[in-house]
Amino acid sequence: MAPGQLGQAFDPRDLKLEGTFDKDKGGKFVRNPNWDAATDPIRKAYPDKIVDVEGIQGETVYQRLLADGGDDKTAITFGTAPPSVLPTIASTPGADKRMANVPAPYVDYIQPNMTSTAMSNPKVRQAFAMATNRDAYITANGGPQVMVPTYAMCNKVLACYKDFNPFGAPTAGDPDGAKKVLTDAGVATPVNITVVYRKTPTRDKSFAALKETWDKAGFNVTLEGITDKYYRTISGAAMKTKDAFYASWGADWPSGSTDIPPLFDGRINITPTSSNQDYGYYNSDAANKAMDAAYLITDPAAREKAWGDIDEMISKDGGVIPLVNQKFTFVYGSGVKNFEVNTLFGGYADLANIAVK
Numbered sequence: 254m255a256p257g258q259l260g261q262a263f264d265p266r267d268l269k270l271e272g273t274f275d276k277d278k279g280g281k282f283v284r285n286p287n288w289d290a291a292t293d294p295i296r297k298a299y300p301d302k303i304v305d306v307e308g309i310q311g312e313t314v315y316q317r318l319l320a321d322g323g324d325d326k327t328a329i330t331f332g333t334a335p336p337s338v339l340p341t342i343a344s345t346p347g348a349d350k351r352m353a354n355v356p357a358p359y360v361d362y363i364q365p366n367m368t369s370t371a372m373s374n375p376k377v378r379q380a381f382a383m384a385t386n387r388d389a390y391i392t393a394n395g396g397p398q399v400m401v402p403t404y405a406m407c408n409k410v411l412a413c414y415k416d417f418n419p420f421g422a423p424t425a426g427d428p429d430g431a432k433k434v435l436t437d438a439g440v441a442t443p444v445n446i447t448v449v450y451r452k453t454p455t456r457d458k459s460f461a462a463l464k465e466t467w468d469k470a471g472f473n474v475t476l477e478g479i480t481d482k483y484y485r486t487i488s489g490a491a492m493k494t495k496d497a498f499y500a501s502w503g504a505d506w507p508s509g510s511t512d513i514p515p516l517f518d519g520r521i522n523i524t525p526t527s528s529n530q531d532y533g534y535y536n537s538d539a540a541n542k543a544m545d546a547a548y549l550i551t552d553p554a555a556r557e558k559a560w561g562d563i564d565e566m567i568s569k570d571g572g573v574i575p576l577v578n579q580k581f582t583f584v585y586g587s588g589v590k591n592f593e594v595n596t597l598f599g600g601y602a603d604l605a606n607i608a609v610k
Contacts, residue, residue, distance in 0.1 A: 267298040279305040299591070299608035311335045318584045319345045326588035327609045331601045333357070333581040336395030336455070342584060351587055354398055356410045357579035357600040358503030361390075361400070363448070364516075364533035364573050369496045371446050372533075376438035378571025379420055381446075381497070383434065384470035385574050386426035389462035394455055400577035406502070406512055406564050409578050410596045412554065413509030415561030419568040431470035443473035449487055450499035452478025460499070488528045498532040501579075507597040509560020514544050517567055535572040 267288040274280035282303045290298065309317075315338045317325045334342060342348050365372040365381060372378055387402035394400055402424040407413040422430065435442055448467075450460050457478060464474045477495070479486055487498050505511040514521065519536025522529040543563045550556040567573055581600050585592050588610050595603040 267296045277308050279307040296605045321587050326586040329585045329602050351585050353583045353594055355581050355594045356596050357581045359501050359579040361501045361576040362573055363497050363499055365497045366533045368534045371444050372496050375571055376434055380431040380434040382574045383420045383422040384426050384428045384431035384466045386466040387424040387576055390459045390576055393459035393462045400579045403575050403578050406575050407509050411507050412557035413560035415565055417565045426466040428466045428469035435471045442471035445473045446496035447475045447477055448497045449477045449495050451483040452480045487532055490526050500532055513560055513563050
């Protein structure tokens with residue numbers, strides 16, 4: 254079972270589609286007679302066929318995998334376990350022997366709008382960042398099996414990751430310290446701001462939890478949840494009056510070049526009608542210059558270090574508030590062997606070496 258992801262998960266050199274593929278039902282992939290193991294050192298091509306089944310709800314997928322009956326003994330999924338299923342996984346005998354809890358590629362973050370009246374003040378951005386309660390956000394989303402706190406936009410599995418804390422606030426936030434920053438800067442409180450997020454029942458809870466410490470720090474936060482066409486909506490000019498935006502991002506390949514410039518290089522994002530992926534209209538001359546320099550570094554390790562330094566620079570500027578690195582939990586059938594997750598490319602099951610017993 255591989256809802257919605259199979260087409261992205263493997264390069265079909267050792268397999269070919271048999272018949273037709275229905276995006277709502279799936280399809281069957283069988284051995285490609287033109288594939289030659291001698292020319293492909295990556296794929297082991299153990300399965301004779303892979304049947305992709307689409308359209309099954311996540312809870313149902315995990316009920317079947319945990320029951321481990323019939324064909325489901327040789328099943329996997331590319332859908333992470335919903336938080337509601339995690340207690341069942343923990344209480345199912347033997348499930349821990351066929352489970353993987355691994356880093357996901359995605360970082361949840363909040364981007365202050367540099368053009369808003371409130372967030373144009375760097376001290377307000379600093380206080381807002383210091384008051385952010387990552388622990389409460391994690392608890393509301395399902396706990397440490399679902400996500401872990403971070404202060405960096407580079408995922409912790411990437412070479413560009415740098416361990417820093419821009420303002421020294423703990424993961425639970427420091428509303429008292431944040432309030433002092435506002436007071437010392439002569440900022441009148443409460444600071445009225447609107448924070449926009451992608452509305453789901455779980456995210457309603459997680460942003461309500463964030464609002465508590467923001468308000469304690471001297472903010473008066475209005476939460477605005479959007480359900481339809483979220484990213485297209487928040488990047489539009491009509492949202493430019495809002496003060497901060499939730500977003501989530503994963504590197505397209507394991508380099509800071511696919512994390513930092515796509516989100517924070519205003520030159521390639523900001524137009525008169527859109528922020529594109531730079532939702533907070535961040536456009537720093539210093540950061541842009543550093544990005545240009547990073548592209549020119551030929552040594553891979555030095556180049557990734559440079560991306561990590563720019564990551565820290567942007568956070569210290571209050572240009573972004575990284576919240577968490579997401580995690581995936583997968584369960585697979587008892588008849589599956591060589592189950593591995595490629596955390597650098599997508600965080601999903603690696604089909605190159607997977608097999609059945």
